[in-house]
Amino acid sequence: MTxxxxxxMGSNAALDTRPEPPATRLKHRHLLGIADLTPEEIVLILDxxxxxxxxxxxxxxxxxxxxxxxxxxLFFEPSTRTRTSFEVAEKRLSADTLNVxxxxxxxxxxxxxxxxxxxxxxxxPDMIVLRHSSSGACHLLSxxxxxxxxxxxxxxxxxxxQALLDAFTIRRHKGRLSGIKVAILGDLLHSRVLRSNVLxxxxxxxxxxxxxxxxxxxxxxxxxxxxxxxxxxxxxxDADVIMMLRIQLERMQGAFFPSxxxxxxxxxxxxxxxxxxxxxxxIMHPGPMNRGVEIASEVADGPYSVILEQVANGVAVRxxxxxxxxxxxxxxxxx
Amino acid sequence: MPIVMDADRMSRSLTRIAHEIVERNRGIGELALVGIRExxxxxxxxxxxxxxxxxxxxxxxxxxxxxxxxxxxxxxAVGPQPLVRSTDIPFDIDNRVILLVDDVLxxxxxxxxxxxxxxxxxxxxxxxxxxxIDRGHRELPIKADYVGxxxxxxxxxxxxVRLQEVDGHDEVVIQSDGE
Amino acid sequence: MKRLLKGGRVVDxxxxxxxxxxxxxxxxxxxxxxxxxxxxxxDVQVVEVASGLVLCPGLIDMHVHLREPGQEHKETxxxxxxxxxxxxxxxxxxxxxxxxxxxxxxxxxxILKKAAEAGLARVYPIGxxxxxxxxxxxxxxxxxxxxxxxxxxxxxxPVATALLMRRALEYxxxxxxxxxxxxxxxxxxxxxxxxxxxxxxxxGLRGLPGAAETIMVQRDVTLAGFTGGRVHIAHMSARGSLxxxxxxxxxxxxxxxxxxxxxxxxxxxxxxxPIQFDTNCKMNPPLREQADVDAMLEGxxxxxxxxxxxxxxxxxxxxxxxxxxxxxxxxVGLETCVPLVFDRLVHPGRITFARAxxxxxxxxxxxxRRPGGSLAAGAVAxxxxxxxxxxVTVVPGKLVSKSKNTxxxxxxxxxxxxxxxxxxxxxxxxPDVAGASAFA
Numbered sequence: 039m040t041x042x043x044x045x046x047m048g049s050n051a052a053l054d055t056r057p058e059p060p061a062t063r064l065k066h067r068h069l070l071g072i073a074d075l076t077p078e079e080i081v082l083i084l085d086x087x088x089x090x091x092x093x094x095x096x097x098x099x100x101x102x103x104x105x106x107x108x109x110x111x112l113f114f115e116p117s118t119r120t121r122t123s124f125e126v127a128e129k130r131l132s133a134d135t136l137n138v139x140x141x142x143x144x145x146x147x148x149x150x151x152x153x154x155x156x157x158x159x160x161x162x163p164d165m166i167v168l169r170h171s172s173s174g175a176c177h178l179l180s181x182x183x184x185x186x187x188x189x190x191x192x193x194x195x196x197x198x199x200q201a202l203l204d205a206f207t208i209r210r211h212k213g214r215l216s217g218i219k220v221a222i223l224g225d226l227l228h229s230r231v232l233r234s235n236v237l238x239x240x241x242x243x244x245x246x247x248x249x250x251x252x253x254x255x256x257x258x259x260x261x262x263x264x265x266x267x268x269x270x271x272x273x274x275x276d277a278d279v280i281m282m283l284r285i286q287l288e289r290m291q292g293a294f295f296p297s298x299x300x301x302x303x304x305x306x307x308x309x310x311x312x313x314x315x316x317x318x319x320x321i322m323h324p325g326p327m328n329r330g331v332e333i334a335s336e337v338a339d340g341p342y343s344v345i346l347e348q349v350a351n352g353v354a355v356r357x358x359x360x361x362x363x364x365x366x367x368x369x370x371x372x373x
Numbered sequence: 374m375p376i377v378m379d380a381d382r383m384s385r386s387l388t389r390i391a392h393e394i395v396e397r398n399r400g401i402g403e404l405a406l407v408g409i410r411e412x413x414x415x416x417x418x419x420x421x422x423x424x425x426x427x428x429x430x431x432x433x434x435x436x437x438x439x440x441x442x443x444x445x446x447x448x449x450a451v452g453p454q455p456l457v458r459s460t461d462i463p464f465d466i467d468n469r470v471i472l473l474v475d476d477v478l479x480x481x482x483x484x485x486x487x488x489x490x491x492x493x494x495x496x497x498x499x500x501x502x503x504x505x506i507d508r509g510h511r512e513l514p515i516k517a518d519y520v521g522x523x524x525x526x527x528x529x530x531x532x533x534v535r536l537q538e539v540d541g542h543d544e545v546v547i548q549s550d551g552e
Numbered sequence: 553m554k555r556l557l558k559g560g561r562v563v564d565x566x567x568x569x570x571x572x573x574x575x576x577x578x579x580x581x582x583x584x585x586x587x588x589x590x591x592x593x594x595d596v597q598v599v600e601v602a603s604g605l606v607l608c609p610g611l612i613d614m615h616v617h618l619r620e621p622g623q624e625h626k627e628t629x630x631x632x633x634x635x636x637x638x639x640x641x642x643x644x645x646x647x648x649x650x651x652x653x654x655x656x657x658x659x660x661x662x663i664l665k666k667a668a669e670a671g672l673a674r675v676y677p678i679g680x681x682x683x684x685x686x687x688x689x690x691x692x693x694x695x696x697x698x699x700x701x702x703x704x705x706x707x708x709x710p711v712a713t714a715l716l717m718r719r720a721l722e723y724x725x726x727x728x729x730x731x732x733x734x735x736x737x738x739x740x741x742x743x744x745x746x747x748x749x750x751x752x753x754x755x756g757l758r759g760l761p762g763a764a765e766t767i768m769v770q771r772d773v774t775l776a777g778f779t780g781g782r783v784h785i786a787h788m789s790a791r792g793s794l795x796x797x798x799x800x801x802x803x804x805x806x807x808x809x810x811x812x813x814x815x816x817x818x819x820x821x822x823x824x825x826p827i828q829f830d831t832n833c834k835m836n837p838p839l840r841e842q843a844d845v846d847a848m849l850e851g852x853x854x855x856x857x858x859x860x861x862x863x864x865x866x867x868x869x870x871x872x873x874x875x876x877x878x879x880x881x882x883x884v885g886l887e888t889c890v891p892l893v894f895d896r897l898v899h900p901g902r903i904t905f906a907r908a909x910x911x912x913x914x915x916x917x918x919x920x921r922r923p924g925g926s927l928a929a930g931a932v933a934x935x936x937x938x939x940x941x942x943x944v945t946v947v948p949g950k951l952v953s954k955s956k957n958t959x960x961x962x963x964x965x966x967x968x969x970x971x972x973x974x975x976x977x978x979x980x981x982x983p984d985v986a987g988a989s990a991f992a
Contacts, residue, residue, distance in 0.1 A: 073754075085456075086456070089438065089459045092459050092460055097493075100493065101441040101442060101490075150870075150873075150874055151874065151875060173755055174755065174875060174876045177828050178876075193877070194756030233754065257748055257752075258750030258754075292742075358457075361457065
């Protein structure tokens with residue numbers, strides 16, 4: 039199958055060392071995590087997202103592809119960015135969108151997750167996009183529900199569409215993912231964005247460095263093939279990409295670090311530190327940002343920042359995921 | 374496999390079609406070519422070259438991917454999802470006469486999808502259809518305005534169009550099922 | 553009624569017996585264990601013991617949650633003791649974290665009454681260390697002892713402070729009762745749900761470090777030495793904990809410990825495969841890494857571990873079919889223990905048959921100061937008939953327990969309980985084992 043000749047970065051460049059033929063479909067019926075995707079499937083999603091990207095520039099930003107399909111956005115955690123991104127993606131594909139926002143309190147015992155989902159299923163949605171505060175929530179639903187499940191973030195575990203849009207952004211700027219140096223800094227321990235990005239970047243051959251205080255490094259993370267350092271300068275030196283993760287203010291209570299001030303002094307991304315990276319470095323952040331904590335304002339708003347572009351790319355990537363899953367194999371069961 | 378059209382014949386057909394386009398359309402300035410991926414695109418470009426030769430005018434040319442408009446998506450339980458390629462129409466289609474170009478006209482469903490897609494891009498003054506091969510068996514009321522060659526086929530046969538730009542050489546062959 | 557069990561292999565390590573012997577039972581007690589016993593006069597049932605079956609002193613599971621009173625949707629004493637005898641256990645010791653907590657004679661008596669009504673396995677209640685297991689005031693330990701408790705524990709939680717543990721050890725020593733501790737430092741535990749390590753990191757699950765257990769084991773070993781009291785470490789899982797126990801024993805402290813089968817069979821890799829986030833792999837202490845499992849296997853072989861106890865913790869399907877974070881800790885274990893012990897320890901030669909009986913019968917009886925662990929003449933006739941070569945496939949739906957929360961569904965193991973005899977009376981025969989029905 040020939041690739042799109044108008045794809046700007048020549049997706050063939052990412053294929054240079056792959057022994058496998060290009061994927062034409064996703065094997066699993068759900069998207070629960072990057073862990074379940076092969077490198078070929080990841081490239082398929084990114085290539086499809088290239089095609090979807092163009093739709094945002096048309097006068098009528100809509101295609102009829104998912105007309106008559108119903109997608110439920112079941113969000114147990116508040117989220118403006120991800121939810122609206124999915125909603126725009128669904129609507130651009132002409133799907134019917136149902137937003138269900140559930141305010142949960144650990145004290146209030148309401149309906150179980152399984153019961154909530156099964157009740158929604160009675161309305162025959164085609165897909166459920168789930169965001170939940172418990173790791174593995176999507177896996178649980180995939181075992182009890184008939185609908186296809188897309189993970190929009192489960193606890194500290196994975197946020198696959200974020201990693202995919204991050205990869206899409208990197209590929210647009212760098213032309214490839216293999217062989218580039220990516221530095222990821224921030225609250226690594228509690229971050230699902232970290233886990234998904236590490237899995238994806240290592241699958242596609244990037245050199246990944248993670249950096250944070252020892253209290254915020256997940257035990258054993260080096261087994262995933264990343265370099266772990268507590269020295270920011272070593273992480274960002276000659277980096278092609280610097281990816282910042284949010285430091286949650288509440289973490290001070292768990293004694294993970296003494297104060298935001300100290301965190302910023304030791305690990306914050308300042309212009310000085312950015313200058314150690316390659317001249318064409320790009321600065322990324324999944325948002326929302328804590329200015330002056332993990333990232334200095336000048337850096338967030340500076341010339342290397344692609345943070346807003348990430349948001350725009352999110353819609354195209356989510357459209358690609360929805361499209362590829364909607365037509366996917368009906369009789370596959372998730373791992 | 375019987376060869377229906379060789380490279381020489383293909384080239385003369387495209388030249389003849391370009392002349393017909395000029396003859397039928399008053400002003401060449403309002404024309405634009407949109408090739409349907411995959412092979413409609415190089416054909417559209419070749420016609421643009423011919424039109425330039427005849428009239429010394431650059432006719433804008435674009436590429437249209439109709440995958441997302443197909444009426445048979447999501448109906449198969451198994452099998453790969455058709456790969457989506459980019460659409461690239463770098464000009465305003467409002468008030469233009471759009472020459473939609475495809476390699477083979479068969480059931481007409483591809484053209485139906487292409488019409489839906491074009492309408493989303495704007496409101497052309499008219500749309501005319503250019504095809505290299507018309508193999509019959511229409512399932513929708515669609516008619517080509519310019520045809521390279523009519524090739525009656527049975528449903529068990531398929532037409533393979535090979536182009537220099539995609540396949541390395543120019544030819545059109547008929548293939549029987551099971552060959 | 554007399555019963556003569558003829559021609560079977562008898563393994564009775566407390567009396568140095570391993571060979572073909574006949575066993576004569578009279579009035580619920582062992583009368584004689586000798587070769588070629590004549591059939592006595594009077595009313596006698598003669599059982600020809602089929603080849604392949606082995607008689608041993610009744611197995612005792614000293615760490616079981618029977619859930620009654622208060623949580624009968626998970627298990628009752630009737631269903632729990634039925635599950636016990638189906639697993640080959642003639643006696644179980646049940647933990648006090650019921651609703652209400654067993655911190656009074658009234659609850660202890662209720663448990664004993666229900667056990668007697670069921671008439672299956674013997675039940676030795678374990679009373680609470682502190683009132684309501686709240687960790688503040690000692691429970692009425694003398695009353696609990698008088699009512700029939702064999703030990704005290706605040707299981708589910710650790711004994712809250714070093715001071716309380718010290719007092720409990722001193723006080724309970726009056727009655728020669730062990731204090732059984734669920735060792736876990738609460739501040740290190742935090743809101744952990746899985747062993748802190750690579751797999752929890754990748755799956756995004758909050759960690760329960762092995763050090764949290766070990767720190768408290770070290771505390772308890774020290775206090776055992778300091779007070780002279782008896783400490784028994786419940787469900788040990790971390791290699792550091794075993795080192796602390798060995799150290800205490802070397803110094804002559806009164807320390808014993810138990811390990812559950814899942815802690816010498818599974819590692820935290822089970823969280824990732826075959827089923828990701830399987831709540832049937834969620835228990836506390838959690839499944840740990842290979843080095844910890846290897847340490848447990850070593851301790852079982854070299855004698856530093858005293859007991860295998862299942863920590864049988866039934867939970868209903870509704871309770872377990874939730875997000876991993878929210879699922880309650882625990883798996884059932886009474887019916888998978890014997891197959892796992894034989895398939896993973898005895899058959900591969902890690903421990904001898906006799907050692908298995910020490911771990912499952914001799915030592916629990918001794919630690920609880922209860923009859924059992926021996927087939928000497930005059931001993932109570934609690935006998936487990938084992939079929940060490942019988943093949944068993946674990947089918948969760950077919951478990952006798954009211955709850956089916958096991959990670960071993962679909963496993964095929966070699967080793968089964970063929971029949972269970974309590975006080976001379978057969979309370980269970982296994983329909984899938986040849987020769988078992990002869991014991992009915």
